[in-house]
Amino acid sequence: MSTADTATAPAARPGWTAYLRWLVPIAFLALVGWLVWRGVDEFDLPEIQRTLLDVPTVPALGVAVLALVAVAFTGLVDVLIARWLGLPIPTGEMLRLAFVANTLANILNLSGAVGSGVRLLGFAARKVELARGAALIGLQVLSLPLGLSVLIIITLALGSRPITPSATTHWVALAVLAGAACYLPAFFVLTTRRRLMRWLPAGRELPPLRLKLALSALSFVDWVLSAAVLYGCLYISGAHVKPGPLLGSFAAAQTLGLLSLIPGGFGVFDGLMLLALSSGGYDNAQVLSGLFLFRIAYYLLPLLAGLYVGSGMLVGQLPGIARAAARLQTHPLFGLLGLPANLLAGFGMRVLAVLTFGAGLLLLASAAIPAVHEHSVVVRANLPLAAVEGSYWLSVLTGVLLLGLGRGIDGRLRVAYNLAQPLLIFAALLAVTKGLHFGEALFLLAIAALLRLRKREFTQRAMSLTSLTTFTWLAGLIVVVCAFFVVGVGMMLGDDSFDLWYFGFGEHSSRIVRGLFAAALGVCGYLVWQSFAVRRPSLKLPDHAELERAREVYREHGGGEFAHLSFMRDKHLFWSGDHRAVVAYGAVRDRLVALGSPCGPEGAIKRAILDFRQFADAQDRAPVFYEVLEPDLSLYHDLGFDLFKLGELATIRLDEFTLAGKRWEDLRQAVNRSVKEQLTFEIVEPPFDTVIMSEIERVSEAWLADKGAHEKSFSLGRFDADYFAWSPLALVRRSGELIAFANVLPPYGPNGTASVDLMRHTDDAPRGTMDYLFARVMQWAKDQGHATFSLGMAPLSNVGDNPYARINERLAALAFQYGGRFYNYQGLRRYKEKFQPEWTGSYLAYPRGLWVPGLLIDIAALVAGGYRRFLSGR
Numbered sequence: 032m033s034t035a036d037t038a039t040a041p042a043a044r045p046g047w048t049a050y051l052r053w054l055v056p057i058a059f060l061a062l063v064g065w066l067v068w069r070g071v072d073e074f075d076l077p078e079i080q081r082t083l084l085d086v087p088t089v090p091a092l093g094v095a096v097l098a099l100v101a102v103a104f105t106g107l108v109d110v111l112i113a114r115w116l117g118l119p120i121p122t123g124e125m126l127r128l129a130f131v132a133n134t135l136a137n138i139l140n141l142s143g144a145v146g147s148g149v150r151l152l153g154f155a156a157r158k159v160e161l162a163r164g165a166a167l168i169g170l171q172v173l174s175l176p177l178g179l180s181v182l183i184i185i186t187l188a189l190g191s192r193p194i195t196p197s198a199t200t201h202w203v204a205l206a207v208l209a210g211a212a213c214y215l216p217a218f219f220v221l222t223t224r225r226r227l228m229r230w231l232p233a234g235r236e237l238p239p240l241r242l243k244l245a246l247s248a249l250s251f252v253d254w255v256l257s258a259a260v261l262y263g264c265l266y267i268s269g270a271h272v273k274p275g276p277l278l279g280s281f282a283a284a285q286t287l288g289l290l291s292l293i294p295g296g297f298g299v300f301d302g303l304m305l306l307a308l309s310s311g312g313y314d315n316a317q318v319l320s321g322l323f324l325f326r327i328a329y330y331l332l333p334l335l336a337g338l339y340v341g342s343g344m345l346v347g348q349l350p351g352i353a354r355a356a357a358r359l360q361t362h363p364l365f366g367l368l369g370l371p372a373n374l375l376a377g378f379g380m381r382v383l384a385v386l387t388f389g390a391g392l393l394l395l396a397s398a399a400i401p402a403v404h405e406h407s408v409v410v411r412a413n414l415p416l417a418a419v420e421g422s423y424w425l426s427v428l429t430g431v432l433l434l435g436l437g438r439g440i441d442g443r444l445r446v447a448y449n450l451a452q453p454l455l456i457f458a459a460l461l462a463v464t465k466g467l468h469f470g471e472a473l474f475l476l477a478i479a480a481l482l483r484l485r486k487r488e489f490t491q492r493a494m495s496l497t498s499l500t501t502f503t504w505l506a507g508l509i510v511v512v513c514a515f516f517v518v519g520v521g522m523m524l525g526d527d528s529f530d531l532w533y534f535g536f537g538e539h540s541s542r543i544v545r546g547l548f549a550a551a552l553g554v555c556g557y558l559v560w561q562s563f564a565v566r567r568p569s570l571k572l573p574d575h576a577e578l579e580r581a582r583e584v585y586r587e588h589g590g591g592e593f594a595h596l597s598f599m600r601d602k603h604l605f606w607s608g609d610h611r612a613v614v615a616y617g618a619v620r621d622r623l624v625a626l627g628s629p630c631g632p633e634g635a636i637k638r639a640i641l642d643f644r645q646f647a648d649a650q651d652r653a654p655v656f657y658e659v660l661e662p663d664l665s666l667y668h669d670l671g672f673d674l675f676k677l678g679e680l681a682t683i684r685l686d687e688f689t690l691a692g693k694r695w696e697d698l699r700q701a702v703n704r705s706v707k708e709q710l711t712f713e714i715v716e717p718p719f720d721t722v723i724m725s726e727i728e729r730v731s732e733a734w735l736a737d738k739g740a741h742e743k744s745f746s747l748g749r750f751d752a753d754y755f756a757w758s759p760l761a762l763v764r765r766s767g768e769l770i771a772f773a774n775v776l777p778p779y780g781p782n783g784t785a786s787v788d789l790m791r792h793t794d795d796a797p798r799g800t801m802d803y804l805f806a807r808v809m810q811w812a813k814d815q816g817h818a819t820f821s822l823g824m825a826p827l828s829n830v831g832d833n834p835y836a837r838i839n840e841r842l843a844a845l846a847f848q849y850g851g852r853f854y855n856y857q858g859l860r861r862y863k864e865k866f867q868p869e870w871t872g873s874y875l876a877y878p879r880g881l882w883v884p885g886l887l888i889d890i891a892a893l894v895a896g897g898y899r900r901f902l903s904g905r
Contacts, residue, residue, distance in 0.1 A: 055290075055291060055292050056291050056292050056293045060291070060293070060298050060299060063298065063299050063302035063303060063306075064298075064302065078316040079316045079319050079320055079323075081316075082268055082269060082316050082317055082320040083268075083320050083323070083324075085269075086267050086268060086320070086324070087267060090263070090266075090267045091267055091324070093263070094260060094263040094264055094267065094324070094328050095328050095332055097256070097259065097260055097263060097328075098260045098328040098329045098332060098333060099332065099333055099336060100256070101253070101256035101257055101259070101260055101329065102130065102133055102134060102137070102329070102333040103126065103130050104249075104252065104253055104256055105129065105130075105133050105175075105253050106125065106126040106128075106129030106130055106133070107126075107249050108129075108171055108174055108175070108246060108249050108250065108253070109125050109126075109128070109129040109150070109167065109171055110122055110125050110126060110129075111242070111245055111246060111249065112166075112167045112170050112171055112174070112242075112246075113125050113167055115238070115242055116163045116166055116167055116232070116235070117163070118154075118159055118163055118164070118167065119157075119159070120154075120157055120159065124153075124157075127340055127341070128149070128150060128153040128341075129150070130333075130336075130337055130340060130341075131149060131153075131337045131338075131340055131341035132146040132147075132149035132150050132153075133146060133333075133337075134333040134334045134336065134337030134338075135149055135334070135337060135382065136149070136294075137294065137295050137329075137330050137333070137334070138294060138295065138330060138331075138334050138382070146171075147168045147171075147172065150164070150167070150168055150171075151164060151165075151168065154167075160232070162232040162233070163232050165230060166230060166231050166232055166235065169230050169231075170238065170246075173218060173222075174246040174247075174249075174250055175250060175253075176211075176214050176250075176289070177214070177215060177218060177246060177247045177250040177251070178247065178249070178250025178251035178252070178253050178254040178255075179211060179214075179250070179254050179282060179285060179286065179289075180211055180212055180213075180214040180215035180218075181215060181247055181250070181251040181254075182251060182254050182255065182258075182278065182282050183208045183211050183212045183282045183286070184212045184215065186208075186275070186278045186279045186282055187208060187209075187212065187279075189275065190275075191275035191276060191278050191279040192204075192205070192276070192279050193205075193208070193276070193279035193280040193282070193283040193284075193307060194276050194279070194280050194307040194308060194310060194311040204283045207283055207286050207287060208279075208282060208283055208286065210286075211282070211286045215247065218243070219240075219243060222237060222238050222243065223237060225237065254285075257285075257329065258277070258278055258281045260325060260328055260329050261277070261281060261304075261321070261325050261329075262274065262277055264321045264322070264324040264325040264328060265277075265308075265317070265318065265321035265322075265325075266321075267321075267324070268317045268318075268320040268321035268324060269314065269317040269320075270308065270313045270314065270317040270318050270320075270321050272308060272311075272313060276311065280303075280304060280307040280308065281304070283303070283307075284296070284299075284300045284303040284304050284307070285300060287299055287300070287303060288300035288303075295326075295330055297326075301322045301326075304318070304322060305318055305319060305322065334382065335386075335477050335478075335481065338382060338383065338481050338484075339480075339481060339484065380440070380441065380443060380485065380488060381441055383440055383478070383481055383482060383485065384437045384438070384440040384441035385437065386478050386481070387433055387436055387437045387440045387451055387455075387478060387482075388433070388434055388437030388504075388507065390430075390433045390455060390458065390474070390475055390478050391429075391430040391431060391432070391433030391434035391435075391436075391437070391508075391511070392430070392434065392511055393430075393471060393474065393475075394426050394427065394429060394430030394433065394458055394462075394471075395427065395430045395431070395434075395511060395512070395514075395515045395550070397426075397462070397468060397471060398423060398426060398427050398430070398515070398543065398546050399515055399518040399519070399543060418464045418465075419464070419465055420542065421464075422461040422464040422465035423465045423542055423546060424545060424546060424549045425457075425461055425549070426458060426461040426462065426465055427515075427546040427549040427550050427553070428549040428550070428552060428553045428556075429454055429457060429458045429461065429553075430458070430550075430553070431508070431512060431549075431550050431553025431554055431557060432450075432454055432553055432556070432557055433451065433454055433455070433458070434507070434508040434511055434512070434557075435504075435505075435508050435554075435557035435558075435561065436450060436451045436454070436557075437504060437507075438494075438500070438501060438504035438505070439451070439494070439561075439565065440482070441500070441504070442491055442494040442500075442565075442651055443488055443489050443490060443491040444489065444491045444492070444493075444494060444565055445489045445490065445491060445492060446492075446564050446565065447489070447565070448482060448486065448489040451479075451482060452479055452482060452483065455475050455476070455478055455479035455482070456475075456476065456479055458475050459471075459472040459473075459475040459476045459479070460472070462475065490645075490648075490649055491648065491649050491650070491651060492568070492649045492650060493565050493566060493567040493568065493649070493650040493651055494565050494650075494651035495621050495651050495652075496561065496562070496565065496566070498621070498651075508554070508557075509554075512550050512553075512554055515546075515547070515550055516547055516550065518543065519543045519544050519546065519547045520544075520547075567650045567651075567652070568650070570603045570618055571603065572600055572601070572602075572603060573597075573600065573603070573604045577604055578597065578598055578600070578604075578757075581594075581597055581604055581613050581615075581630075582598075582757075582779075584611075584612070584613055584630055584631055585630055585779035585780065586779055586780065587780065588630060588631050588632050588633075588780055589630065589779050589780025589781065589782060589783055590630045590779035590780060590783065591627045591628060591630060591660070592627060592658070592660070592680065592784060592786070592821055593615070593626045593627040593658065593746065594615070594627070594630050594779055595757065595758060595776045595777065595779070595788070596615070596626060596745075596746065596748065596788070597615040598753075598754055598757040598758075599744065599748065599749065599751060599754045600751075600753065600754070601617065601744045601745060602615040602616060602617050602626060602745065603615070603616055603617070603618070604616075605625075605639075605642075605643055605646060607629070607631065607635055607638050607639035607642045607643075608638065608642050609635060609638065611631045611632055611635040611639075612629045612630060612631025612632070612635040612636060612638070612639035613629065613630050613631060613639075614629045614630075614639055614643050615627070616643070617745050617893050618652075619889045619890070619892055619893040619897075619898075620889055621651065621652045621653060622652060622653050622655050622886070622889050622890075623643075623646075623647045623650075623652045623653070623654050623655065624655045624656075624657050624745075624889070624890055624893055625643060625654070625655065625656045625657065626657055626658065626745065626746055627656070627657070627658055627659060627660075628640075628656065628659050628660070628663050629643070630779075636663075636666065637666060637670070640656075640666070640667070640670055641670065644670070644878075653877070653878055653881055654878065655875065655876070655877045655878075655881075655886060655890075656672070656875070656876040656877075657677075657746065657875055657890055658677060658746065658824070658873045658874075658875075659873070659874050659875075659876050660680065660871050660872070660873055660874070661871050661872045661874075662871075664872075664874060664876075667874075667876040671878070671879065672876040672877060672878060672879075673876070673877055673878070673879050673881075674874045674875065674876055674877075675874060675875040675877070675883050676872055676873070676874050676875075677824070677826065677827070677873045677874060677875055678824050678825050678826040678827050678872075678873055679824070679825050679870040679871060679872055679873060680821065680823070680824055680825075680870070680871045680872075680873050681821070681822035681823065681824075681825060681863040681864075681866070681868035681869070681870060682784060682819050682820065682821050682822065682868055682869050682871065683809070683819065683820045683821075683822065683866060683868050683869070684818065684819055684869070685785075685809065685812055685813040685817060685818060685819060685820055686813075686818070688809050688810070688813055688820070690702060690806065694865075694866065694867055695806075695866075697799075697802055697865065698802050698803075698805060698806040698809075699806075700799065700802075701799035701800075701802035701803040701806060702803055702806050702807075704797070704798075704799050704803070705799075705803045708765060708797045708800075709765055709766050710763055710764070710765055710770075710797070710800065710803060711763070711764050711765075712761070712762070712763055712803070712804065712807040713761075713762050713764075714759050714760070714761055714762075714775070714808075714811055715759060715760050715762060716759050717755070717756045717757070717758070717759070717760075718756060719752075719755065719756070719760065723760070723762075724752055724755075726769040727750075727755075727760065727762075727769065727772045727791075728750065729769075730769055730770065730771065730772055730791055730792065730793055731750040731772075731789075731791050733793050733794060734791035734792060734793070734794075735791075737794045741896075741900065742896070743894050743895065743896065744893075744894060744895075744896050745890075745893045745894045746894055747788075747894060748774060748788035748789035749789065750789065754774075755774055758774055758775055758776060758777050759774075759775045759777070760772055760773070760774055760775065761773045761774075761775055761787065761804055761807065761808050761811075763792075763796075763800060763803065763804050763807075765796075765797070770792055770793045770795070770796045770800065771790075771791065771792035771793070771796055771800050771801065771804055772789075772790075772791060772792075773787040773788070773789060773790040773791075773804055773808065774787065774788050774789050775787055775808060775811075775812075776788050776821075778812075778817050778818075778819075782818065782819075783817070783818075784817075784818075784819045784820065784821045785808075785812040785815075785817045785819070785820050785821070786820060786821035786822075786823065787804075787805075787808055790804070808820075822863045822866065822868055823863075824873060825859055825860040825863055825870075826859070875887075875890075
């Protein structure tokens, strides 16, 4: 029974209810904790250990099998609804999908959408129509509480009241049960209202009475099986509770557990059951042992089985699922689910990361809890003291390392997997040699086996060491180790005969304090290992030979608008797996920013984009393509990228260029004025002599000083002798003195576009000098037989200029309209518009979920030459 899913509706509503998802669980836990503290006298930890050790093996295995059957039985609800909706999924596949969804949903809630989200993943993978898939999810969520309501009605009718410690809590429990009992008639009434069931597929009739009766019966059996598992766990622990009072208490505790919005009612259900059974005269140790076994049997073991059964089911579907979630946005049920598609696509791996962390937690917990006397006698009879002491110390060290490796498993780090696998197996051996803890050893081996099933998914080579995720995992490690230290120090202070160097089978205080040194060593060792083992590899700038190789690709297949900027050598070059396409990119923070689309043959572009994305993913970086043009947008969309319009690129067909007519009036006047100003123009080819280089350096420095600017990079050219050596220079002289220059960007490929990049002039250059330079460069390009000439970008032009645009683009439109004091957006557009160019949209392609303003700030810092120069303005 997927208890988490029943909380879906109230947990996913926006606005102030988002705070309730945190406040309600905290309030329930605080209230239950206060009631347990007042109502339960003491907790005898050694007695609980003794009770668990005395649990018979064969009956325990029988309860575990019953628990797996109970969780699998819940999938019949999915099967029944799927048959009614006509979903083209075989029964076996539906049961498998439901089992995986329910086992994951029972452990973690994720805003109540885990079970629903996993089902949607499976439906999308099998190309099930979204409307019918959403209908199954909605009806399944509504059906699960039906059985609990039926169970409550039957227990109340039979007089099986919940066990309560006082008259007040008795009446509160009855009120809760009465309210929950009303769910059954409410379901039968409300599901007859078409307005409330509008999320059903178009043309689908309302659920018939026969279906609702069948769902109620299945749900009832499901809840009874869950109660039977709890009864079995309590019975083999020694708490022989009568079925009647147990069902009443179980129903009340489960109802409040659902209302708490906590996955599986963890803490709330357990505390209420402990309070009820303790007040009924049952032994605390036996009750706690039974509840512990219930959590293991009904939650943890099915989770491990679900991860095994669903191995590979939840991975590799992200692009399809993201598109499915986008289409589902308009569906009425989507608001209830609040589907975190990006998170769910790798949810199985995240659970394995939590289990790896849990393995470390288990090792430290078992080291902190003293062994019962009877167990110490058995250990003394079977193991030498040196093996016990060494295993204890090493298990603490191994536990700390596994705590830290949880982050690497979450990040799919290959090096973390390679270390976690042998550590888990080694820890399992230590669990046996330190105290014959066979259950602990089996749990560790199970996690190692599950990791082995997902071996191929550990493809990452590095991860961010400064991300919030890394700090969160590190905080968890520190908290657990600090708790272990508190226990260790408490043991030392509470033992009058404490001797650090005393070694003995039953001397727990000395052993745990020695374990503190192992824990400290483990933390230091892990931090040192993390600093070196998962660091991102250094990115090398291309040498001259690699740039020549790239230029051959540009010349043969075209280089787009930005290929020539590769020769500034401030960008790295990434070659696709088949070495046919190349991507020029820069790195800033955890972004790899490609300038334009990959260059290469048309058939290799798609592979280059995917290879670049995998290259970035392997380093835990975000791949971003900056200034991709309209013809390529469908390719990026199909590969799972979101798009943000940056502006428009202006290009001119050179066969239309002439100095005659109104369109070219400004350029014609500048050319005519050049005669009077004694201006001359020339194109010089590399290599350039020292005289020319010194002249253009003088002009460049004068221009920078006059503008109060500094050199840019990445998508803008800068003064660099090596960069200029790759293309011609356009020079304008006045009476022989150089007053303006520009480096010409040659067109690459059969349909390449010529342009200019770095354009600078002295402050005393005559008005119209740059128009004159533009006119002459375009005439030269036309004479060379080139087809088009680029005037460059008009940033934010035609961005967010309609009421349906995204919020980020509408903010960009405001910047275009009112940001003239910072950048002349509109003036630049008007200047280029007078040449009547062809406008082509330029876009930012980025992985879904990234914050666009943050990306734009990162790119601005990259263009500025780094965050230090970006923030200082120098």
